[in-house]
Amino acid sequence: MSTPRFEPLGDDALLVRFGERIEAETNAQVHTLAARLRDRSPPWLRDLVPAYASLAVFFDTDHAPASDAHAVVRESVEALLADPSSRSVGDTGLHEIPVCYGGEYGEDLIDAAQTLGCDTASLIARHSAPVYTVAMIGFAPGFPYLLGLDPALALPRLATPCTRVPAGSVAIGGAQAGIYPRESPGGWRLLGRTPAMLFDAGRAQPALLQPGDRVRFVPIDEATFRHLAASP
Incomplete structure (x- = not known):
């Protein structure tokens, strides 16, 4: 999985961007991360919105310090991406x-x-x-x-x-x-x-x-x- 970029989306969301183009491999990375986050279900997670090359992660600021919520969520996502035990994602329907x-x-x-x-x-x-x-x-x-x-x-x-x-x-x-x-x-x-x-x-x-x-x-x-x- 390639190293993504992180961009804030307002006060309660973070955009995880894997690329800029419409490509099957990049889109698969988006859905793999979404599946891992749903599987882990961290207490701060509110919603996930996948796009072609990015994943919008919406979080509950009550479960992260309001002054540093984006950093807390980013660190959690980066740790998840680096965890080899969470790399397998089952086939979807x-x-x-x-x-x-x-x-x-x-x-x-x-x-x-x-x-x-x-x-x-x-x-x-x-x-x-x-x-x-x-x-x-x-x-x-x-x-x-x-x-x-x-x-x-x-x-x-x-x-x-x-x-x-x-x-x-x-x-x-x-x-x-x-x-x-x-x-x-x-x-x-x-x-x-x-x-x-x-x-x-x-x-x-x-x-x-x-x-x-x-x-x-x-x-x-x-x-x-x-x-x-x-x-x-």
Whole structure:
């Protein structure tokens, strides 16, 4: 694990920065540290917010001297990073996300295939082949930014964003894949749609996907989509 930089975020948070670029190795370091902190559960820990190359650590100042809280937390994090006994992190869950590709469910699929110089079947096969990692949650509650997209499938965002992207839309934006958890504006290329509910405020854990989780897309037909969408 590379040596991170530490930056204060207000009075009750510390940013642990491992790099500046979107890279799978750097993101894995972020999630490894987050998993270790959750496992140790120090009394000062309030929340963790992973991003692509950094981890925001929120702490309770009641459990650290107010005048030196950032230093106390930093020392704890540095000790954890240096502890060889805490280096193993178990595999996170694998979520299989059903996706109906193309047609009314993925209006940009044909254009995306033409831009990439392949047919739609090849694009679907290559898009659904990898196991992705949820690099972080952002943009909207439950929106997963996914690392693992085949580099050959990278596509620029739309020149003119859509004012209405349906909930469950599975999309490509640059070198990333993502899923829109609810209807919203958006500028990513829409390849398909999932009937899975990515965010439900009524659930004990509202977001279906968590940072560090693994995701595999499973192609389904329209009849299966409608059946799954109608299921409770």
